[in-house]
Amino acid sequence: FNASSRAVNLLDRTGILAGQEVGQTRQVLSAAALTYVAAAAASILQLFRLLYLFGGNRRRD
16 A cells, blocks of 8 residues: 555656546555455465364364
8 A cells, every 4th residue: 555655646746647647546556455455365264264174173083
């Protein structure tokens, strides 16, 4: 999120973005950053699932 914020600020200061484009760019970059958060959460949940499935405390009768 910090990198996205710095990028928008840089694009705004240099004049590459104008007016309404700044807000739209901020929204797009925030959405892109959220994909990384979602991927990390999915990976952690997958790890927990695998630990549950292959945990050492299973009894076989």
